[in-house]
Amino acid sequence: MELDRCMKERRSIRKYKDKAVSKEDVMKILDAATAAPNAGNLQNWRFVVVDEETKKVDISKACSNQNWISTASTIIVVCSDIRDLKRHFGEDGEEYSSQNCSAAVQNMLLTSHELGLGTCWIGGFDKEKITGILKIPDKEYLKIEAVISLGYSDEDGEVPEKYDMRRIVYFNEWSTIR
Numbered sequence: 321m322e323l324d325r326c327m328k329e330r331r332s333i334r335k336y337k338d339k340a341v342s343k344e345d346v347m348k349i350l351d352a353a354t355a356a357p358n359a360g361n362l363q364n365w366r367f368v369v370v371d372e373e374t375k376k377v378d379i380s381k382a383c384s385n386q387n388w389i390s391t392a393s394t395i396i397v398v399c400s401d402i403r404d405l406k407r408h409f410g411e412d413g414e415e416y417s418s419q420n421c422s423a424a425v426q427n428m429l430l431t432s433h434e435l436g437l438g439t440c441w442i443g444g445f446d447k448e449k450i451t452g453i454l455k456i457p458d459k460e461y462l463k464i465e466a467v468i469s470l471g472y473s474d475e476d477g478e479v480p481e482k483y484d485m486r487r488i489v490y491f492n493e494w495s496t497i498r
């Protein structure tokens with residue numbers, strides 16, 4: 321699929337068919353994640369792939385009771401080990417952790433769309449609850465950056481309103497004119 325079409329067609333999907341995503345597709349999506357640019361090539365991202373029903377229900381509860389999440393075939397919890405980033409970049413390492421993982425997430429969403437799969441990037445989650453559900457060691461250098469739901473879409477997805485370019489793009493200097 322052409323990149324421009326893939327970017328513009330992708331929508332957040334919050335209703336999924338009762339059909340499993342193959343492990344092969346999940347691995348393609350994870351491979352795309354690792355192709356993302358990342359500070360110092362330190363690859364701080366870690367991925368927990370969840371397909372157990374009870375865990376999916378628990379995760380959806382830990383995501384502010386967004387119950388639709390549990391209908392996804394697979395949930396990918398994007399985590400980060402920030403030790404190398406902190407060592408190399410000091411305090412900036414924490415910020416780079418999120419930026420690296422966000423780039424990885426976008427790669428995953430676009431690759432999923434190309435594979436005919438629906439996704440939603442979920443940022444509303446209770447870190448402690450997810451840590452407990454996934455048995456993530458309770459270490460200050462391990463972060464949870466994002467949750468992604470993945471499955472065969474059972475909806476068109478809402479087309480969001482986009483701001484006019486004049487509101488968000490400035491040339492050469494900041495502009496407050498709208």
Ligand SMILES: Cc1cc2nc3c(=O)[nH]c(=O)nc-3n(C[C@H](O)[C@H](O)[C@H](O)COP(=O)(O)O)c2cc1C
Nearest residue numbers: 330331332334386440441442443444445477478480
């Ligand atoms: C950092 C981040 C956090 C988000 N958290 C949630 C969430 O918790 N629940 C949800 O339904 N959608 C969530 N979304 C999806 C956005 O609502 C969605 O991307 C936005 O409305 C634009 O729609 P589109 O993805 O279809 O283009 C999140 C997206 C991002 C980037």
